[in-house]
Each structure stands twice: as structure tokens, then as C-alpha cells.
Amino acid sequence: MDRTNAPPSAETPNSQEGTSPLVLLKPVERDLQQLDENLKRLISEENPMLMAAADQIFGASGKKIRPALVFLVSHATAQLTGLSEITPQHRKLAEIIEMIHTASLIHDDVLDDSDKRRGKETVNRVFGTRVAVLAGDFIFAQTSWLLANLENLEVIKLISQVIKDFASGEIKQTTSLYDCDITMQDYLRKSYCKTASLVAASAKGAAIFSGTSNEVKENMYDYGKKLGLAFQIVDDILDFTRSSEQLGKPAGSDLRKGNVTAPVIYALEKQPALKRLIQTEFINPEDLDTAIELVHQSGGIERARELARNMGDSALDCLSCLQKGPMRSSLEGMVDYVLERLH
Amino acid sequence: MDRTNAPPSAETPNSQEGTSPLVLLKPVERDLQQLDENLKRLISEENPMLMAAADQIFGASGKKIRPALVFLVSHATAQLTGLSEITPQHRKLAEIIEMIHTASLIHDDVLDDSDKRRGKETVNRVFGTRVAVLAGDFIFAQTSWLLANLENLEVIKLISQVIKDFASGEIKQTTSLYDCDITMQDYLRKSYCKTASLVAASAKGAAIFSGTSNEVKENMYDYGKKLGLAFQIVDDILDFTRSSEQLGKPAGSDLRKGNVTAPVIYALEKQPALKRLIQTEFINPEDLDTAIELVHQSGGIERARELARNMGDSALDCLSCLQKGPMRSSLEGMVDYVLERLH
Numbered sequence: 001m002d003r004t005n006a007p008p009s010a011e012t013p014n015s016q017e018g019t020s021p022l023v024l025l026k027p028v029e030r031d032l033q034q035l036d037e038n039l040k041r042l043i044s045e046e047n048p049m050l051m052a053a054a055d056q057i058f059g060a061s062g063k064k065i066r067p068a069l070v071f072l073v074s075h076a077t078a079q080l081t082g083l084s085e086i087t088p089q090h091r092k093l094a095e096i097i098e099m100i101h102t103a104s105l106i107h108d109d110v111l112d113d114s115d116k117r118r119g120k121e122t123v124n125r126v127f128g129t130r131v132a133v134l135a136g137d138f139i140f141a142q143t144s145w146l147l148a149n150l151e152n153l154e155v156i157k158l159i160s161q162v163i164k165d166f167a168s169g170e171i172k173q174t175t176s177l178y179d180c181d182i183t184m185q186d187y188l189r190k191s192y193c194k195t196a197s198l199v200a201a202s203a204k205g206a207a208i209f210s211g212t213s214n215e216v217k218e219n220m221y222d223y224g225k226k227l228g229l230a231f232q233i234v235d236d237i238l239d240f241t242r243s244s245e246q247l248g249k250p251a252g253s254d255l256r257k258g259n260v261t262a263p264v265i266y267a268l269e270k271q272p273a274l275k276r277l278i279q280t281e282f283i284n285p286e287d288l289d290t291a292i293e294l295v296h297q298s299g300g301i302e303r304a305r306e307l308a309r310n311m312g313d314s315a316l317d318c319l320s321c322l323q324k325g326p327m328r329s330s331l332e333g334m335v336d337y338v339l340e341r342l343h
Numbered sequence: 344m345d346r347t348n349a350p351p352s353a354e355t356p357n358s359q360e361g362t363s364p365l366v367l368l369k370p371v372e373r374d375l376q377q378l379d380e381n382l383k384r385l386i387s388e389e390n391p392m393l394m395a396a397a398d399q400i401f402g403a404s405g406k407k408i409r410p411a412l413v414f415l416v417s418h419a420t421a422q423l424t425g426l427s428e429i430t431p432q433h434r435k436l437a438e439i440i441e442m443i444h445t446a447s448l449i450h451d452d453v454l455d456d457s458d459k460r461r462g463k464e465t466v467n468r469v470f471g472t473r474v475a476v477l478a479g480d481f482i483f484a485q486t487s488w489l490l491a492n493l494e495n496l497e498v499i500k501l502i503s504q505v506i507k508d509f510a511s512g513e514i515k516q517t518t519s520l521y522d523c524d525i526t527m528q529d530y531l532r533k534s535y536c537k538t539a540s541l542v543a544a545s546a547k548g549a550a551i552f553s554g555t556s557n558e559v560k561e562n563m564y565d566y567g568k569k570l571g572l573a574f575q576i577v578d579d580i581l582d583f584t585r586s587s588e589q590l591g592k593p594a595g596s597d598l599r600k601g602n603v604t605a606p607v608i609y610a611l612e613k614q615p616a617l618k619r620l621i622q623t624e625f626i627n628p629e630d631l632d633t634a635i636e637l638v639h640q641s642g643g644i645e646r647a648r649e650l651a652r653n654m655g656d657s658a659l660d661c662l663s664c665l666q667k668g669p670m671r672s673s674l675e676g677m678v679d680y681v682l683e684r685l686h
Binding site for chain 1: 393494514
């Protein structure tokens with residue numbers, strides 16, 4: 001769920017307290033290694049040009065949280081239905097999810113004209129817009145094809161909806177910049193499209209391939225949805241509370257670009273002056289500082305924290321249908337990991 | 344099949360001899376009108392931004408030859424299986440095919456940084472790269488979703504392969520520029536990916552929804568493939584034989600950009616000097632003129648014409664499984680229309 005910007009500090013495991021992503025991923029470490037090899041082969045075997053870009057392409061996606069989640073839910077739900085091992089379909093789903101995420105990042109970097117992601121130069125920076133648009137298109141196309149060959153209409157529909165949500169989410173964001181009339185519902189819908197839809201479909205897809213009951217499928221879907229939303233809300237809070245150095249970009253960047261996020265929506269209820277500032281589109285840079293200050297004073301950040309915690313709690317509730325053990329613990333740990341970034 | 348550049352003169356129906364596209368499309372005129380309305384609704388209902396761009400988006404694709412082909416094959420094959428009317432699935436397939444074509448054109452214009460297509464300003468020109476990449480992504484995503492909801496795995500696989508071929512074809516083209524070792528087989532494979540794959544899948548998909556025998560499905564696939572290849576070869580010949588004015592771009596543009604097409608591959612067999620010229624990448628513009636002259640002298644254009652005619656003849660052979668009547672006549676006419684551009 002590092003679709004936007006996870007702080008650099010999240011890369012290093014915490015030793016004392018707090019949840020380390022590396023510990024969480026431990027139960028599926030071997031699955032992830034195999035995934036890495038398969039992905040490089042899948043992308044590069046048909047295209048020497050993409051092989052050259054493979055490092056940039058797969059460097060973009062960071063810790064492989066999404067496929068890890070597929071593997072964790074795959075194992076956890078396979079236990080419920082008595083499968084002795086996860087299936088090739090589960091593995092292919094994890095690859096597809098990671099490829100969709102990667103393709104969306106490559107196109108995001110074209111859209112934002114970004115030079116770096118996670119400390120690595122972006123595909124568009126190294127190979128140009130042409131290759132970056134094509135690489136993204138090719139990977140999206142490859143996922144459609146892989147998905148079709150899984151021959152499961154329920155999963156095909158589920159994942160094709162995600163790809164549609166991605167594009168919708170970006171378009172919603174582009175068309176609602178500096179819009180102070182955006183409601184919390186609009187914001188959650190946009191965040192769902194941008195971030196949570198893929199996570200929800202990842203978890204539900206894994207349950208489908210384990211052959212679970214509909215109830216378990218829907219619980220896994222809701223777990224992914226709430227986890228994804230919590231992640232996005234936390235990310236949007238950090239844009240206000242972390243220092244520029246921690247974020248690797250100036251604090252308040254989202255607001256400067258016109259993204260009206262949860263803390264701002266709450267702040268607008270208390271601080272009508274904020275609306276006038278945002279509507280100036282910060283042509284005067286001092287207006288941005290004043291706006292950030294108003295968000296802090298309004299209590300909007302605390303309310304957004306509360307919202308994120310509620311989402312996290314709902315996500316945890318959805319896990320009660322799973323057997324206790326390392327897989328469920330890691331899935332619970334993912335929620336803690338997302339929320340701990342608030343501290 | 345106007346993926347690259349159909350000459351402006353092809354827009355006007357010929358009165359005396361020759362095949363007018365408008366006459367060919369007559370039997371499916373009402374189907375195409377309904378398609379137009381459905382497409383505008385599909386694209387715009389979720390996205391006000393795309394609605395604003397709808398004119399540019401659908402202006403890009405010209406005469407709707409591809410969906411017309413879907414409708415013609417739909418009616419012709421429905422006759423074989425005793426359907427009284429074409430089905431909603433046939434119509435949805437036509438929409439999907441047109442949307443894939445449109446999305447690929449929008450991204451092509453981003454890749455080539457084109458300002459105009461068929462006399463209209465491009466999406467990237469009017470709305471910028473951001474909107475153009477997103478609009479293409481959204482339309483591709485929408486097609487995956489529509490496709491999934493057709494709930495026919497054979498068609499889902501068929502069309503997802505086309506989207507993959509598109510991206511592969513563009514990548515093959517990008518990585519083989521100024522490559523004089525390209526074989527005729529490489530060229531045909533690239534042309535298949537870029538142009539013929541979609542046409543082949545359009546025709547086969549229509550036969551699938553009519554419930555025909557496998558033999559008819561494969562005949563329709565081959566018809567589309569050969570028709571698409573003939574179109575691409577003719578297009579590549581016209582780049583040498585039409586005047587700049589007729590083409591709307593300088594003659595020899597493909598060669599200048601490094602696209603080694605059928606006439607050039609044949610010419611290279613006879614004129615080794617051509618290889619050295621192409622390998623200069625035409626830094627000296629006079630080298631391009633000399634290279635074009637060598638292609639003309641070599642007889643490469645005549646051999647490419649012969650190849651196109653053979654493809655056309657093969658395409659016609661595939662139609663013999665259909666009943667005679669206006670639908671089959673129009674499908675035959677499509678072949679004539681493609682080849683008549685050579686005169």
C-alpha cells in the first residue's frame with residue numbers, strides 16, 4: 001500500500017516496539033522470492049526493451065506488500081477449506097496484482113513527470129515518456145491476458161473492476177483539485193478507487209481460489225478495503241504531520257497540488273477561511289503555510305486519525321473468520337503497521 | 344483499419360469505379376448509429392472530464408471500419424446459425440473493439456507527440472499528456488471490464504491477446520528502428536500485432552457469438568488477419584508512392600523514422616547500398632531521398648504490391664463459407680477497398 005509515498009524510515013524494521021514489515025512478510029518469504037523470479041521472466045521474455053527497464057520497473061514497487069497480502073490470505077483461507085498447499089492460481093493472482101500495481105506506478109510517474117520513486121530513477125526519467133507509456137500499457141495488457149487464462153469469471157470481473165477503478169480514481173482526483181465542496185464520502189470513494197480497490201480484490205481473489213464460502217470472501221474483501229482506506233488516510237495525515245525530511249517531499253504537498261484529503265475536509269467544517277485560501281490555488285506560497293496552520297488548529301488531523309483507527313478496527317474484525325496462526329497474525333500485523341505510522 | 348494514415352481521398356465515395364467505404368457500410372448503418380450513441384454514453388457517464396474530451400476521443404477513429412466489420416460478420420454468421428437477429432453480445436463486442444482501437448490511438452498520439460489526427464486536434468494537444476494517458480488507460484480498463492461481463496472465456500482470451508499484441512507491436516517497432524536485418528517474417532509479425540490482430544479477433548469474436556462451427560470461426564479469423572495485413576502492406580507502400588500532399592505527411596516518413604517496411608525489405612535484397620544509407624539514420628536529409636529512389640528502382644514496391652494482393656486473395660477465400668448476400672458482398676468489398684488504394 002505504498003502507492004503514494006511511504007516514509008523512508010518505514011523501510012527499516014523497528015527493533016523495540018512497533019511492527020516491522022519484514023517480520024510480517026516472514027511467513028510468505030519464499031513465496032515472494034518465487035514471485036520475484038516469475039515476474040522478471042514474465043515481463044522480459046517477450047521484450048528485450050522491457051528487460052532493460054526491469055530494474056526500474058520492479059524497483060518502483062517497494063516491499064511487495066500487495067502480493068504478500070495475497071499469499072497471506074491464500075494460506076489463511078486454504079487452511080479453512082483444507083487445501084494442503086496454495087495453488088498455482090493463487091501464485092498467478094499475486095503476480096497479476098503486483099503487475100497491476102507496477103503498471104499504475106509507471107503511468108503515475110508519467111502523469112506527475114516524476115524523476116524518482118523510492119530513491120530509484122523512474123522509467124520515464126531513464127527511458128523517456130514513450131517507453132514508460134508503452135511499458136505500462138504492456139504490463140496492463142499482460143495482466144488482462146494472464147487473468148483471462150486463469151479461467152475464473154468471478155476473479156476476472158473482480159480484477160477488471162480494479163483496473164477501471166484505478167483510472168476512475170485518477171480522473172476523479174484530477175477533476176476535483178482545489179474543490180472544497182468535496183464530501184467525506186467523495187474522498188473515501190476516491191481513496192477506494194486509488195488504493196483500497198486493489199487491496200480488497202487481492203484479498204477476495206485469494207479467498208475465491210481457496211474455494212471458501214461467500215461469507216469468508218466478503219470478509220476478506222472488507223478486510224482489504226478497510227486496510228487500504230486506513231493506509232490512504234494515514235498517508236494523507238502524514239503529509240501534514242511529518243517533516244519535509246521524513247517525507248522526502250515538502251510537507252503539505254498534497255494540499256499544494258489541490259488534493260483535498262481527510263484532515264482538510266474536517267478542517268473545512270471548522271475553518272471557513274481555509275476555503276478561500278485553497279481556492280487561491282496557493283499562487284502566493286504564504287497562503288499554503290497559513291492553510292497548513294489552519295488544518296493543524298482545526299482538530300482535523302485528530303479526527304482523521306480517529307477515522308483511520310476506526311477503519312483499522314473494522315479491518316481486524318473481518319479476520320475473526322480465519323484460524324489463529326502465523327498467517328492471521330501477519331494479517332493483523334498489517335493493520336497495526338499501517339496505524340503505527342501515525343506515531 | 345485506419346490505424347496509421349488513410350489518405351484523405353479515401354473519405355469521399357468514388358462514383359464511377361472503385362469501392363466506396365460508405366456503400367460497404369450501408370448494410371450496418373443503423374447498427375453503427377446505435378454504436379455511436381452507446382459509446383458516448385459509456386465513456387462519459389462516469390467521467391465529466393472524458394465527456395469534455397469525447398469529441399476528440401471519438402473523432403480520432405474515423406470511419407468506424409472495425410465495428411462495421413464486427414457487425415457485418417455478426418449478421419453473416421448469424422444467418423449461418425439461424426439467429427433471427429444479432430445479439431446484444433455482438434453489439435457489445437463492436438463497442439469493445441472500437442474502444443480498444445480508440446484507446447490505442449490516444450496513446451499512439453502521446454507516444455508520437457502528434458497534434459492532429461484526421462484533421463482534428465488530438466486529445467494530448469487539447470487536454471495535455473496527463474489527460475491523454477489517463478483517458479487511454481480508462482478506456483482500456485473499461486474494455487477489460489465490459490469484456491469480463493460478456494462472460495465468454497473464449498472471447499475474453501481472444502481480445503485480451505489483442506491488447507497484449509498492440510503493446511508488443513509498438514515495442515517491437517520501437518526496438519527495431521533502422522534495423523536492416525529485419526526479415527519479412529518479422530515485418531509480418533509486427534504488422535499482425537499492430538493492425539491485423541484486432542481485425543482478426545473482431546471477426547472471430549463475432550462468429551463465436553453467433554455460435555458457428557470452429558471451421559467458420561477460424562475462417563473469419565483468417566479473413567480478418569489477411570485483410571489487416573493487406574491493409575498494413577498497402578499503407579506502407581503508399582508511404583512511397585503517394586505525394587506528400589495526398590498523404591498529409593512527407594513521402595518516405597516511415598523510412599525516415601526508421602520503420603523498415605515491406606517495400607524496403609524487398610529492396611534491401613537487390614540494393615545493398617540501401618543498408619548503409621538507412622544505418623546513417625538519415626542525419627543527412629539527402630540520404631533519405633537517395634534511399635527512397637533506391638526503393639523505387641529495386642522493384643521492391645511491385646513485390647510488396649504482389650504480397651498485398653496475395654493477402655487480399657487469401658482473405659476472399661475465407662469468405663466462401665458464408666451465404667451470398669449484402670453482408671458477404673460488403674466483406675468482399677472491404678478487401679477490394681483496401682487493395683484499390685494501390686491504384
